[in-house]
Amino acid sequence: MTNTAYPQSYYAASANPAPARPALHGEVETDVCVIGAGYTGLSSALFLLESGFKVTVLEAAKVGFGASGRNGGQIVNSYSRDIDVIERTVGPQQAQLMGRMAFEGGRIIRERVAQYQIQCDLKDGGVFAAITGKQMSHLESQKKLWERYGHTQLELMDQRRIREVVACDQYIGGMLDMSGGHIHPLNLALGEAAAVESLGGVIYEQSAAIRIDRGANPVVYTEHGKVRAKFIIVAGNAYLGNLVPELAAKSMPCGTQVITTEPLSEELASTLLPQDYCVEDCNYLLDYYRLSGDKRLIFGGGVVYGARDPANIEAIIRPKMLKAFPQLKDVKIDYAWTGNFLLTLSRLPQVGRLGDNIYYSQGCSGHGVTYTHLAGKVLAEALRGQAERFDAFAGLPHYPFPGGQLLRTPLTALGAWYYTLRDKLGF
Numbered sequence: 256m257t258n259t260a261y262p263q264s265y266y267a268a269s270a271n272p273a274p275a276r277p278a279l280h281g282e283v284e285t286d287v288c289v290i291g292a293g294y295t296g297l298s299s300a301l302f303l304l305e306s307g308f309k310v311t312v313l314e315a316a317k318v319g320f321g322a323s324g325r326n327g328g329q330i331v332n333s334y335s336r337d338i339d340v341i342e343r344t345v346g347p348q349q350a351q352l353m354g355r356m357a358f359e360g361g362r363i364i365r366e367r368v369a370q371y372q373i374q375c376d377l378k379d380g381g382v383f384a385a386i387t388g389k390q391m392s393h394l395e396s397q398k399k400l401w402e403r404y405g406h407t408q409l410e411l412m413d414q415r416r417i418r419e420v421v422a423c424d425q426y427i428g429g430m431l432d433m434s435g436g437h438i439h440p441l442n443l444a445l446g447e448a449a450a451v452e453s454l455g456g457v458i459y460e461q462s463a464a465i466r467i468d469r470g471a472n473p474v475v476y477t478e479h480g481k482v483r484a485k486f487i488i489v490a491g492n493a494y495l496g497n498l499v500p501e502l503a504a505k506s507m508p509c510g511t512q513v514i515t516t517e518p519l520s521e522e523l524a525s526t527l528l529p530q531d532y533c534v535e536d537c538n539y540l541l542d543y544y545r546l547s548g549d550k551r552l553i554f555g556g557g558v559v560y561g562a563r564d565p566a567n568i569e570a571i572i573r574p575k576m577l578k579a580f581p582q583l584k585d586v587k588i589d590y591a592w593t594g595n596f597l598l599t600l601s602r603l604p605q606v607g608r609l610g611d612n613i614y615y616s617q618g619c620s621g622h623g624v625t626y627t628h629l630a631g632k633v634l635a636e637a638l639r640g641q642a643e644r645f646d647a648f649a650g651l652p653h654y655p656f657p658g659g660q661l662l663r664t665p666l667t668a669l670g671a672w673y674y675t676l677r678d679k680l681g682f
């Protein structure tokens with residue numbers, strides 16, 4: 256990793272004060288060495304500390320440098336592929352278990368925010384917006400599916416009703432999930448890091464793990480130090496590179512871009528999103544947006560397979576924003592940035608063990624704000640010897656992308672083009 260400063264995002268510009276954390280120099284001994292200080296690593300660290308483990312976190316850049324400090328901030332329940340796909344992929348017992356967990360991540364976030372008094376502009380309410388009839392029928396079955404797993408805070412909306420919550424003419428209806436919502440993602444990560452430290456956990460920044468010696472007594476090496484641990488949790492997600500080659504073959508980093516307007520007038524903001532819900536549409540390559548705490552529109556969309564950084568993000572995303580909200584044509588864009596999430600072929604998380612003492616969770620494929628918080632809890636349970644829920648995830652099958660390292664990017668882009676075309680044609 257060459258550049259370890261935060262991107263010039265709205266989130267970095269409005270981050271709560273945080274201490275400068277030292278790089279690791281010398282040797283330390285710990286129970287668990289966590290690699291990566293995004294939500295997966297921080298949530299794991301918090302649950303482990305609460306269970307009495309000694310925890311050391313190594314972060315290559317800064318807390319929340321990766322997707323956790325750059326994302327759309329949308330608290331979206333369930334997984335990037337829904338429970339019906341899981342039901343078809345695995346046996347009924349495993350599907351039941353995973354279905355029951357699908358709404359837990361959002362609750363964990365709210366508990367963390369309350370327990371550690373994290374200032375991150377938390378708001379309740381998320382909307383899934385349908386552009387086509389097929390998408391609306393899908394939402395109707397999604398509601399029934401989620402209700403089967405006990406998730407009841409849902410409301411289907413017709414065209415008239417959705418216009419009451421979002422001033423966009425594209426939608427024919429949608430679904431409101433009151434246990435969805437939104438947060439300032441970097442401030443959530445910074446608050447969780449402070450919570451980790453308040454419980455005695457240690458976080459080293461600018462301390463990339465560059466090698467792992469596996470075996471009964473594993474050691475993680477950084478440029479200037481090493482950590483001896485009983486367990487290692489690999490939580491580097493799309494920024495991990497090739498540290499663990501077995502993981503790289505079955506996942507692919509992808510970029511997605513976000514822009515942020517200048518602050519809108521109170522009147523304009525309350526016309527666009529009167530209840531301050533966040534919105535994502537139901538397209539395969541979806542647009543997602545919401546208001547910030549200071550009433551800017553934060554709008555994301557698009558995917559760059561293979562995670563090359565686009566030269567002009569505003570030129571890609573602003574037209575999408577204006578298609579949804581032509582009324583913003585004179586509004587200035589103050590920030591534009593890109594970030595990487597990790598895609599798997601199934602779009603379900605890639606979870607498992609390497610030997611007895613190295614655990615990993617990654618690849619939640621675009622919807623990871625809630626899952627990563629759940630992952631931390633499930634990883635901590637596994638390290639405590641209660642691995643039933645961890646094993647439900649670890650049992651999900653994963654396959655390499657067709658085409659190998661060389662052709663996986665163009666082939667996946669081709670697949671996405673096909674699904675985008677189907678969205679456009681309403682199939």
Ligand SMILES: Cc1cc2nc3c(=O)[nH]c(=O)nc-3n(C[C@H](O)[C@H](O)[C@H](O)COP(=O)(O)OP(=O)(O)OC[C@H]3O[C@@H](n4cnc5c(N)ncnc54)[C@H](O)[C@@H]3O)c2cc1C
Nearest residue numbers: 291293294295315321322323326327329464491594623624
């Ligand atoms: C632009 C964007 C918008 C998104 N919007 C949403 C959204 O609105 N809702 C939603 O649910 N999901 C969204 N996502 C996905 C979500 O943000 C991610 O799934 C989630 O944050 C992943 O968390 P993580 O901790 O697993 O990974 P990350 O947050 O990427 O953290 C990994 C960390 O590991 C560090 N690291 C990597 N390698 C090493 C190493 N060798 N040594 C030490 N440290 C290392 C990195 O520097 C990084 O800080 C979005 C993603 C992006 C990029």
